[in-house]
Amino acid sequence: MLSIYDxxxxxxxxxxxxxxxxxxAEADAHPDKLALAIIGLNNAERWSYARLQAAVLGTASGLRxxxxxxxxxxxxxxxxxxxxxIAYLGAIAAGLVPVPTSSQLTAREVAKIAADLxxxxxxxxxxxxxxxxxxxxxxxxxxxxxxxxxPPAAYDMGDPDRIAYIxxxxxxxxxxRAVAHAHRAIWARQMMHVGWYGLTSEDRLCHAGAFNWTYTxxxxxxxPWSVGxxxxxxAAGVDPQALPLLLKRHEATVFAAAxxxxxxxxxxxxxxxxxxxxxxxxxxxxxxxxxxxxxxxxAGGKLYEAFGMSECSTFISGSPTTPARPGMxxxxxxxxxxxxxxxDGTPVPMGEIGIIAVAxxxxxxxxxxxxxxxxxxxRMRGEWFLTGDLGRMEPDGQIAYQGRDDDMMNAGGxxxxxxxxxxxxxxxxxxxxxxxxxxxxxxxxxxxxxxxxGPEPLDExxxxxxxxxxxxxxxxxxxxxxxxxxxxNPNGKLKRRALxxxxxxxxxxx
Numbered sequence: 001m002l003s004i005y006d007x008x009x010x011x012x013x014x015x016x017x018x019x020x021x022x023x024x025a026e027a028d029a030h031p032d033k034l035a036l037a038i039i040g041l042n043n044a045e046r047w048s049y050a051r052l053q054a055a056v057l058g059t060a061s062g063l064r065x066x067x068x069x070x071x072x073x074x075x076x077x078x079x080x081x082x083x084x085x086i087a088y089l090g091a092i093a094a095g096l097v098p099v100p101t102s103s104q105l106t107a108r109e110v111a112k113i114a115a116d117l118x119x120x121x122x123x124x125x126x127x128x129x130x131x132x133x134x135x136x137x138x139x140x141x142x143x144x145x146x147x148x149x150x151p152p153a154a155y156d157m158g159d160p161d162r163i164a165y166i167x168x169x170x171x172x173x174x175x176x177r178a179v180a181h182a183h184r185a186i187w188a189r190q191m192m193h194v195g196w197y198g199l200t201s202e203d204r205l206c207h208a209g210a211f212n213w214t215y216t217x218x219x220x221x222x223x224p225w226s227v228g229x230x231x232x233x234x235a236a237g238v239d240p241q242a243l244p245l246l247l248k249r250h251e252a253t254v255f256a257a258a259x260x261x262x263x264x265x266x267x268x269x270x271x272x273x274x275x276x277x278x279x280x281x282x283x284x285x286x287x288x289x290x291x292x293x294x295x296x297x298x299a300g301g302k303l304y305e306a307f308g309m310s311e312c313s314t315f316i317s318g319s320p321t322t323p324a325r326p327g328m329x330x331x332x333x334x335x336x337x338x339x340x341x342x343x344d345g346t347p348v349p350m351g352e353i354g355i356i357a358v359a360x361x362x363x364x365x366x367x368x369x370x371x372x373x374x375x376x377x378x379r380m381r382g383e384w385f386l387t388g389d390l391g392r393m394e395p396d397g398q399i400a401y402q403g404r405d406d407d408m409m410n411a412g413g414x415x416x417x418x419x420x421x422x423x424x425x426x427x428x429x430x431x432x433x434x435x436x437x438x439x440x441x442x443x444x445x446x447x448x449x450x451x452x453x454g455p456e457p458l459d460e461x462x463x464x465x466x467x468x469x470x471x472x473x474x475x476x477x478x479x480x481x482x483x484x485x486x487x488x489n490p491n492g493k494l495k496r497r498a499l500x501x502x503x504x505x506x507x508x509x510x
Contacts, residue, residue: 001395002339002347003341003352003354004339005332005337005393006337007335007397009335010188010335010361011187017184017187018093018155018156018158019183019185020155021155022187023226024049024052031048033228034046034048034049035052039206039246039250040234040238052225055090057152058152059091060091060152060153061151062144062150066121066139068121069096070094071163072097072120073117073119073120074091074096074098075110075122076099077125077128077130078123078128079103079125079211080103080236081125081236083125083141084211084217085217087123088165090147091123094156095156098123099113099119099165099168100167102213103125104473105472106129107130107131110129111133113168113176114131116178117370119133122136123144124138124139124141160182160184160187161184161367162183164183165185166178167181168310169311177370178370179310180366182367185364188313188335188364189218191333191364192223192306192333194319194321194334196319196330197219198254198278198279198319199223199227199229200229203254204251205230205252206255206256207221207232207255207257208234208240208258209256209258215258216233219281219283220256221233232250240268241265243261244273244299247277252276253278254279256281257280257281258413259286259287259288259291260413262303263443266291272298274299277301278320279301279320280295280302280304281305282305283307283314285410285412285446286401287303288443289326291444304318304330305317305318305329307389307401309389311385312365312387313364315362317330327400332397336358337359338358339357339384340353340399341354344381350394353390353392354392355386356386356389356391359383361383389401389402390403409436409437409446411447411448412474414475416474421450421476421477425470428458430458431452433452434450434451435496437496437499448475448476449477449481449500450480451486451499451502452481452483453484454482458480463477464477481503483502
């Protein structure tokens with residue numbers, strides 16, 4: 001018996017189609033319903049569906065009035081504010097191709113993205129790093145806000161397979177890859193509503209992340225809006241330990257966060273009273289069974305985990321109707337076809353470890369990596385897209401996660417290539433060689449750490465200052481460790497997986 005689990009064909013996507021139109025399809029039927037509340041300790045900013053739709057379609061009008069046309073690329077360099085999803089949906093409504101980017105990126109990192117994509121416009125927030133880009137329209141937050149009041153534009157309808165947006169993910173080559181997604185990607189997310197969320201129009205879903213994180217954008221905003229539910233987003237600056245109070249005050253029924261957020265909450269609350277909360281959702285990095293049990297004991301609810309990636313969102317998960325067994329990720333969602341394969345894309349026998357793969361028929365799968373056709377082709381094997389993560393499948397479809405088949409790091413829910421970090425820091429004076437990996441500092445908490453060689457140890461504060469100038473915060477090593485030499489295999493290749501035990505040995509010695 002081979003490791004293949006087929007949950008039936010995915011639902012066919014309508015044609016013509018527009019992602020933003022699908023997200024806001026419930027607005028006309030429920031104009032006065034609460035679509036979004038930005039919740040703080042002392043106040044809340046509320047958006048009805050009518051107000052949200054008007055802002056999105058007014059933004060689309062403003063972008064068209066500027067001469068921007070369908071297919072034009074626009075970088076989102078915006079902070080943690082409601083302007084981010086409005087600009088994102090407004091661009092897609094007008095047929096533009098938005099590129100959400102982390103506000104933590106440095107000007108140097110943004111310059112590389114601009115060189116790759118040749119954007120026509122940048123949506124630029126106050127204090128957000130961005131290089132000078134001659135010939136590119138710089139649209140500040142004041143201009144975007146003014147567009148909200150313009151007459152509504154008509155949605156740019158078309159082929160659901162045309163490009164809708166681009167997200168960046170770190171590639172195993174060390175270069176961040178531009179991942180192109182079609183409009184149909186939002187249609188595919190309906191399989192997550194049942195297979196992970198248990199989402200209905202009556203839900204009040206709170207996501208702990210910032211507006212400008214793609215996990216928040218999809219799970220926290222687009223998905224609840226597409227079914228007419230209410231999205232709750234903590235205001236900027238709200239500390240994780242305050243989230244239980246806000247969840248209770250705003251009657252959240254579903255809570256979504258990365259594992260680290262659950263851990264921070266539990267560090268401050270032994271008992272959590274959330275009478276309206278049905279369950280929690282977690283993704284971004286593997287969660288331990290111990291943390292699941294601790295949350296269940298403290299809050300009285302289950303945590304449901306999902307596995308996915310920038311190239312295909314989530315497609316394996318536990319859910320209220322199909323919980324994951326202990327030690328398991330869960331099962332493929334209804335409409336998904338998933339396998340465990342070898343490097344050639346051939347399914348391995350049931351129960352053996354191999355690469356987790358999703359069928360290329362999946363409507364949520366990317367169109368490809370922009371400017372990296374060879375890397376796109378390398379991930380496609382026969383009918384499968386190979387994720388690069390290892391797993392083992394049971395006959396009922398439940399999958400146990402076995403780690404990565406490469407050296408990709410996962411810190412705080414962000415996947416980061418060690419090659420990218422090493423390339424940014426390798427030319428620092430006094431460093432002969434550098435190797436980077438993530439280390440587990442405690443259960444469910446991993447940090448990026450750098451190991452280097454040279455004539456002598458360097459000042460760590462100086463190294464961190466240089467890293468801060470060259471890399472986004474989430475890519476920066478949180479520590480630097482000097483070594484006489486880096487571990488290598490007989491062929492002289494760096495053994496990154498041998499670095500973490502060196503940190504553990506150093507930590508134990510201290």
